Amino acid sequence: MIELRNVAYSYGGAELFSDLSLVLGPGSFHFLTGPSGAGKTTLLKLCYGELTASSGEVLLFGADARAMDRDMVALARQRIGVVHQDCQFLDHLPLAENVALPLTVAGRKGDAAQDLADLLGWVGLTAQAGQLPPQLSGGERQRAALARAVIMSPDVILADEPTGNIDWEMSQRLLTLLIELNRMGKAVLVATHDLNLIRAAKAQVQARVLRLRGGRLQSAGVDL
Amino acid sequence: MRVRAGNTLGMALSLVAGDKQADRAVPPTGFTAQLTVFAAGAMAFLAVFALALSLATGRLADRWAAELARTSTLRISAPADQMAAQTQAALRLLQTTPGVAEARALTADEQRDLLEPWFGPDLPVETLPIPQLIEIVETGEGYDAIGLRARLQAEVPGALLDDHTRWREPLVAAAGRLRVLGWLAIGLIAAATAAMITLAAQAALSANAQVIRVLRLVGARDVYIARAFVRRFTLRALSGAAVGTVAGMLAVLLLPDADVAGGFLTGLGFSGWHWVLPLLIPPLAALVAFAATRAAALRSLKEQS
Ligand SMILES: Nc1ncnc2c1ncn2[C@@H]1O[C@H](COP(=O)(O)OP(=O)(O)OP(=O)(O)O)[C@@H](O)[C@H]1O
Numbered sequence: 001m002i003e004l005r006n007v008a009y010s011y012g013g014a015e016l017f018s019d020l021s022l023v024l025g026p027g028s029f030h031f032l033t034g035p036s037g038a039g040k041t042t043l044l045k046l047c048y049g050e051l052t053a054s055s056g057e058v059l060l061f062g063a064d065a066r067a068m069d070r071d072m073v074a075l076a077r078q079r080i081g082v083v084h085q086d087c088q089f090l091d092h093l094p095l096a097e098n099v100a101l102p103l104t105v106a107g108r109k110g111d112a113a114q115d116l117a118d119l120l121g122w123v124g125l126t127a128q129a130g131q132l133p134p135q136l137s138g139g140e141r142q143r144a145a146l147a148r149a150v151i152m153s154p155d156v157i158l159a160d161e162p163t164g165n166i167d168w169e170m171s172q173r174l175l176t177l178l179i180e181l182n183r184m185g186k187a188v189l190v191a192t193h194d195l196n197l198i199r200a201a202k203a204q205v206q207a208r209v210l211r212l213r214g215g216r217l218q219s220a221g222v223d224l
Numbered sequence: 225m226r227v228r229a230g231n232t233l234g235m236a237l238s239l240v241a242g243d244k245q246a247d248r249a250v251p252p253t254g255f256t257a258q259l260t261v262f263a264a265g266a267m268a269f270l271a272v273f274a275l276a277l278s279l280a281t282g283r284l285a286d287r288w289a290a291e292l293a294r295t296s297t298l299r300i301s302a303p304a305d306q307m308a309a310q311t312q313a314a315l316r317l318l319q320t321t322p323g324v325a326e327a328r329a330l331t332a333d334e335q336r337d338l339l340e341p342w343f344g345p346d347l348p349v350e351t352l353p354i355p356q357l358i359e360i361v362e363t364g365e366g367y368d369a370i371g372l373r374a375r376l377q378a379e380v381p382g383a384l385l386d387d388h389t390r391w392r393e394p395l396v397a398a399a400g401r402l403r404v405l406g407w408l409a410i411g412l413i414a415a416a417t418a419a420m421i422t423l424a425a426q427a428a429l430s431a432n433a434q435v436i437r438v439l440r441l442v443g444a445r446d447v448y449i450a451r452a453f454v455r456r457f458t459l460r461a462l463s464g465a466a467v468g469t470v471a472g473m474l475a476v477l478l479l480p481d482a483d484v485a486g487g488f489l490t491g492l493g494f495s496g497w498h499w500v501l502p503l504l505i506p507p508l509a510a511l512v513a514f515a516a517t518r519a520a521a522l523r524s525l526k527e528q529s
Pocket residue numbers: 011016034035036037038039040041042043085
């Protein structure tokens with residue numbers, strides 16, 4: 001569904017990575033690890049059309065990202081759920097509306113009132129539904145970001161450090177949610193430093209672990 | 225072009241139907257919103273006056289042109305013994321002139337009435353060497369003044385044709401020019417409104433760059449984002465202009481009555497069905513705001529990507 005072919009990227013200076021290839025097919029589950037600053041977030045941004053590759057090809061649902069106009073990128077993003085590392089919300093809208101924002105924007109609000117309630121319950125935010133994002137803790141914001149990423153039941157879920165500020169028990173709940181979605185055929189890519197999370201996932205699902213380091217993407221060993 | 229027009233129409237319709245949700249996506253801005261409403265109101269107020277000016281001068285120009293063009297005066301100055309003969313000759317000549325509907329020598333009484341304001345009621349008109357006046361009423365098409373003058377010069381040496389053109393034409397021209405100025409003022413007011421709304425919309429778009437970023441990340445298309453701004457500014461312009469228009473119309477209504485002083489400025493106002501015209505100002509302001517905001521939004525969304 002998303003494919004990177006020999007992709008290179010640089011923010012103007014030296015290339016962050018080059019000749020990088022990756023396929024996120026239906027039902028695939030990937031973890032992306034690597035030292036801070038290696039380019040994990042950058043790689044994710046290439047996958048949802050926020051950045052354009054310096055060279056090589058990025059295919060979003062079969063279409064070349066470089067040739068897509070803003071409307072096409074917007075439509076592709078309605079099929080990609082993203083958890084951003086710096087969880088971005090509309091600070092003037094209550095949490096529940098923020099979580100439902102992808103539906104609203106796609107004109108599908110109303111479809112999913114029950115889904116929204118269930119989802120908020122699953123990530124433990126029912127009590128906070130009416131609060132504004134700035135009033136939430138870092139962990140609550142991350143859980144809300146994950147809820148927003150999956151509310152549309154997107155084909156691809158890209159999560160950047162979704163469990164950074166979250167206790168182990170809640171992390172496992174979020175992982176369960178991602179695994180459930182993956183079993184429904186969604187492609188999941190999680191960038192994380194959390195080896196425990198990766199181990200827990202590998203116990204339940206066929207997951208590939210990729211390590212981004214020195215501009216190269218390698219499969220990490222079975223033992224991590 | 226057709227597709228674009230359809231698009232715009234669809235957007236206008238969805239505005240009317242109301243998409244509160246898109247509106248909510250952008251945080252409300254109290255102070256700048258009030259400024260936009262105020263500016264739209266002030267512009268509408270001015271537009272009412274510009275419109276009144278155009279319509280009033282238009283009426284004035286038409287009336288002057290119609291009234292003054294239809295009558296003129298022939299003045300005969302001749303020695304007393306030739307006066308009657310020349311008057312008869314002039315009347316005969318006028319009766320055969322195409323474009324003259326009626327020609328009539330004023331009686332002594334009528335002439336005395338005309339002079340009374342200046343010389344008092346006891347003027348012995350008969351004994352004074354004052355000119356004989358002939359009133360000419362023209363047909364719709366009017367007569368050829370130059371040709372008539374030439375014939376009069378040949379046959380009635382003491383006759384002087386005063387067809388009012390000397391002072392009528394500059395007045396009618398001035399009224400016509402005022403009317404044009406009035407319309408120009410309305411055009412400028414519309415353009416200034418568009419410029420002002422564009423600036424306000426631009427400011428709102430830059431102030432909400434972060435909101436736009438988030439909306440984009442969750443897959444919002446440009447038209448969706450633009451709609452929030454367009455709807456907001458259109459409604460602001462509409463409400464501001466409605467208040468300004470009503471205030472302007474009240475002000476025009478409360479102007480001193482035209483016929484009391486009979487002057488030019490006091491004739492400023494609307495008459496009859498013309499009262500409907502200022503009611504078009506608020507929807508026009510909304511239309512201007514709609515187009516200006518939409519253009520500004522789509523342009524700056526393009527730049528912000
Ligand atoms: N907008 C930018 N302009 C210039 N350089 C940038 C920009 N964003 C990131 N970088 C640089 O690119 C490199 C990779 O950043 P990126 O955010 O992709 O790293 P990361 O692997 O996600 O790190 P972390 O694990 O800390 O989140 C970093 O060295 C960073 O300084």
